[in-house]
Amino acid sequence: MTSLIQATDATLSREPVDLVLTSGERPSTPTQTVLIELGDRSYPIVIGQGLLGKANTYATLPPAASAFVVTNTMVESLYADALRADLASRYAKVHCVVLPDGEAHKTWQTLNLIFDALLQHGCDRNTVLFALGGGVVGDMTGFAAASFMRGVPFVQVPTTLLAQVDSSVGGKTGINHPLGKNMIGAFHQPLLVVCDLDTLDTLPARELSAGLAEVIKYGPIYDMDFMAWLESHIDALRACDRVALAHAVRCSCEIKAAVVGADEREAGLRAILNFGHTFGHAIESGMGYGVWLHGEGVGAGMLMAAELSRRLGLVDAAFCARLRALVARAGLPVRAPVLDANDNAGRYLELMRVDKKAQAGEIRFVLIDGPGKAVLRTAPDALVREVVNTCCAPA
Amino acid sequence: MTSLIQATDATLSREPVDLVLTSGERPSTPTQTVLIELGDRSYPIVIGQGLLGKANTYATLPPAASAFVVTNTMVESLYADALRADLASRYAKVHCVVLPDGEAHKTWQTLNLIFDALLQHGCDRNTVLFALGGGVVGDMTGFAAASFMRGVPFVQVPTTLLAQVDSSVGGKTGINHPLGKNMIGAFHQPLLVVCDLDTLDTLPARELSAGLAEVIKYGPIYDMDFMAWLESHIDALRACDRVALAHAVRCSCEIKAAVVGADEREAGLRAILNFGHTFGHAIESGMGYGVWLHGEGVGAGMLMAAELSRRLGLVDAAFCARLRALVARAGLPVRAPVLDANDNAGRYLELMRVDKKAQAGEIRFVLIDGPGKAVLRTAPDALVREVVNTCCAPA
Numbered sequence: 115m116t117s118l119i120q121a122t123d124a125t126l127s128r129e130p131v132d133l134v135l136t137s138g139e140r141p142s143t144p145t146q147t148v149l150i151e152l153g154d155r156s157y158p159i160v161i162g163q164g165l166l167g168k169a170n171t172y173a174t175l176p177p178a179a180s181a182f183v184v185t186n187t188m189v190e191s192l193y194a195d196a197l198r199a200d201l202a203s204r205y206a207k208v209h210c211v212v213l214p215d216g217e218a219h220k221t222w223q224t225l226n227l228i229f230d231a232l233l234q235h236g237c238d239r240n241t242v243l244f245a246l247g248g249g250v251v252g253d254m255t256g257f258a259a260a261s262f263m264r265g266v267p268f269v270q271v272p273t274t275l276l277a278q279v280d281s282s283v284g285g286k287t288g289i290n291h292p293l294g295k296n297m298i299g300a301f302h303q304p305l306l307v308v309c310d311l312d313t314l315d316t317l318p319a320r321e322l323s324a325g326l327a328e329v330i331k332y333g334p335i336y337d338m339d340f341m342a343w344l345e346s347h348i349d350a351l352r353a354c355d356r357v358a359l360a361h362a363v364r365c366s367c368e369i370k371a372a373v374v375g376a377d378e379r380e381a382g383l384r385a386i387l388n389f390g391h392t393f394g395h396a397i398e399s400g401m402g403y404g405v406w407l408h409g410e411g412v413g414a415g416m417l418m419a420a421e422l423s424r425r426l427g428l429v430d431a432a433f434c435a436r437l438r439a440l441v442a443r444a445g446l447p448v449r450a451p452v453l454d455a456n457d458n459a460g461r462y463l464e465l466m467r468v469d470k471k472a473q474a475g476e477i478r479f480v481l482i483d484g485p486g487k488a489v490l491r492t493a494p495d496a497l498v499r500e501v502v503n504t505c506c507a508p509a
Numbered sequence: 510m511t512s513l514i515q516a517t518d519a520t521l522s523r524e525p526v527d528l529v530l531t532s533g534e535r536p537s538t539p540t541q542t543v544l545i546e547l548g549d550r551s552y553p554i555v556i557g558q559g560l561l562g563k564a565n566t567y568a569t570l571p572p573a574a575s576a577f578v579v580t581n582t583m584v585e586s587l588y589a590d591a592l593r594a595d596l597a598s599r600y601a602k603v604h605c606v607v608l609p610d611g612e613a614h615k616t617w618q619t620l621n622l623i624f625d626a627l628l629q630h631g632c633d634r635n636t637v638l639f640a641l642g643g644g645v646v647g648d649m650t651g652f653a654a655a656s657f658m659r660g661v662p663f664v665q666v667p668t669t670l671l672a673q674v675d676s677s678v679g680g681k682t683g684i685n686h687p688l689g690k691n692m693i694g695a696f697h698q699p700l701l702v703v704c705d706l707d708t709l710d711t712l713p714a715r716e717l718s719a720g721l722a723e724v725i726k727y728g729p730i731y732d733m734d735f736m737a738w739l740e741s742h743i744d745a746l747r748a749c750d751r752v753a754l755a756h757a758v759r760c761s762c763e764i765k766a767a768v769v770g771a772d773e774r775e776a777g778l779r780a781i782l783n784f785g786h787t788f789g790h791a792i793e794s795g796m797g798y799g800v801w802l803h804g805e806g807v808g809a810g811m812l813m814a815a816e817l818s819r820r821l822g823l824v825d826a827a828f829c830a831r832l833r834a835l836v837a838r839a840g841l842p843v844r845a846p847v848l849d850a851n852d853n854a855g856r857y858l859e860l861m862r863v864d865k866k867a868q869a870g871e872i873r874f875v876l877i878d879g880p881g882k883a884v885l886r887t888a889p890d891a892l893v894r895e896v897v898n899t900c901c902a903p904a
């Protein structure tokens with residue numbers, strides 16, 4: 115596999131970062147750039163502090179008459195003014211639409227608010243959309259950009275850890291359907307991704323933990339050295355240490371970029387990024403979107419996938435315990451929820467069969483084939499039922 | 510400009526076809542194929558008689574567990590059984606969803622009926638969608654295919670002349686928004702297009718005429734020899750003569766393919782295909798979708814664009830009269846409707862400013878820059894007002 119990442123800065127070595135934190139002292143980190151190489155759809159991810167409030171963050175964007183900021187009620191009050199001020203120096207008109215907050219609103223109805231506002235403001239094919247918020251805002255803005263007039267440019271300004279490490283790489287955009295998550299969408303690459311680490315200060319601890327689930331997954335599927343680094347720095351990450359966050363975001367983006375670069379349209383390899391997601395989506399959908407956060411479903415889902423890997427003889431119990439300990443230290447639930455008191459395993463199976471990775475009703479699990487390596491395969495229903503029963507059992 | 514068309518058949522010369530029709534006799538035409546060259550998204554357009562009812566029409570499609578036919582209430586009763594029978598020999602499951610008929614239903618609500626059915630039937634990423642119907646069914650099925658699970662394959666089986674000559678080439682898909690036509694959509698190429706000329710026998714005369722508008726446009730913008738051929742064969746076309754129809758469909762697809770091949774994403778040249786559409790969209794939108802057929806709007810819109818070209822000194826009055834005569838002989842309205850009794854020209858301008866081709870509120874018209882050549886340019890509002898006043902005037 116060719117690496118599709120280009121380090122544009124000498125600070126971009128993947129060497130572990132050692133941190134010595136003194137109480138009250140907050141180490142700072144220089145701005146770093148990861149270039150996602152996708153031919154004429156290549157784009158940079160800029161990672162650093164204080165990026166909101168610097169107009170020259172957007173200096174490389176093509177000129178246009180108008181910018182259109184999409185955000186949600188929560189993020190709007192915190193960061194919309196700063197972004198609008200940054201953009202005002204570059205665009206004659208800066209419009210803004212504020213969506214309701216949360217996964218439950220990742221629907222066509224909410225998406226239509228974006229289309230309504232774009233048309234009411236007379237936006238055209240050159241208007242640049244800016245997604246200011248978490249994964250929900252990013253996914254919906256990206257899909258709106260993919261579909262409005264059959265495609266307009268957009269920029270991601272992710273303000274959650276989850277969005278910074280996950281949604282910002284890969285070009286996946288979309289909305290949920292009552293019968294399945296992310297069932298309607300498009301592949302549409304942004305022009306630029308701006309990860310301002312300072313925005314994570316205002317992120318609720320529960321959402322920071324949810325973001326860590328998507329960071330942790332890169333260890334088991336791809337890079338056990340990164341997993342070891344996470345085990346040493348999980349507390350620093352939860353404390354929003356900038357140097358640790360910068361390293362975690364950069365490594366996550368680099369690993370994801372390497373995988374996505376080799377398989378942009380998810381024909382094969384890219385599916386390994388869904389480690390924990392098959393079970394996780396069932397949890398999210400079964401509980402009702404928004405009850406469990408996406409990252410929480412992935413956290414518990416990774417442990418279920420690891421347990422299934424173990425029962426298939428692919429990893430040992432020690433690996434499962436190690437992953438479970440890290441997930442717990444990240445502040446994530448380690449026990450999966452009961453979705454149906456009468457036939458819980460049956461309900462999980464039913465929900466997983468409508469997963470996008472399923473083919474002709476056959477569930478394809480992302481499993482760990484020895485630490486640091488993932489594999490896509492099916493499993494007997496009976497074994498999956500055992501895993502569900504084990505992982506949903508009371509402690 | 511490189512030609513992106515490959516004739517796969519010796520019958521594909523662009524020489525005019527001479528017809529001598531004897532009453533009651535219907536000449537037949539051999540099946541022809543136009544290959545649309547778009548790299549790994551290339552696909553064939555098959556044009557002929559009796560294609561519905563031949564299972565081997567679909568022999569080149571990749572294997573999949575299920576096929577999913579999208580059609581409308583009108584077409585379903587005529588051709589759905591034949592298509593389902595053709596597909597049953599190739600796919601284990603053939604599902605079908607029947608949409609309400611007409612442009613007024615080219616909405617998100619109708620599109621969602623497709624998504625609902627796809628998910629209810631457990632369709633997956635390999636399911637092949639078949640659009641059986643006119644342009645509305647084709648555009649919505651194409652957008653559903655572009656968006657379902659972020660992209661599944663689809664096949665066009667157009668049953669109207671408009672869809673055969675226009676929607677089947679170029680990969681444009683989408684739905685309308687209350688504030689504008691085709692405002693939400695995607696570029697998504699089909700695997701195959703099957704144009705069965707026999708289906709045009711059941712097409713109402715008004716819709717056949719509407720389809721001829723999109724055939725006629727290729728003359729003024731690209732090929733005056735084709736315009737001369739149309740002037741000789743317009744009656745044969747309206748009588749559904751197979752040899753004439755095959756020639757008209759093939760030439761239209763070839764010209765469109767040459768233009769689209771040079772500019773797939775509509776950065777420049779491709780926009781000339783919208784000759785008559787800027788005024789036409791205003792007519793459709795101003796009258797309420799479905800009151801005027803798309804082709805009727807384009808027919809009157811071409812005459813308005815020609816009149817604007819004349820007033821800008823690009824063509825002479827004789828050219829305008831010649832185009833007007835052909836449009837009239839095709840059975841299309843030559844007078845544009847009054848959209849607003851108080852300020853008709855103002856209403857046209859207002860509607861045209863939200864057209865997708867507009868940039869920062871400036872309308873870009875496709876004008877005729879001498880017969881056979883189109884150009885994109887703006888025009889003074891005062892001149893556009895004169896054109897609207899002239900073209901909407903009572904005879």
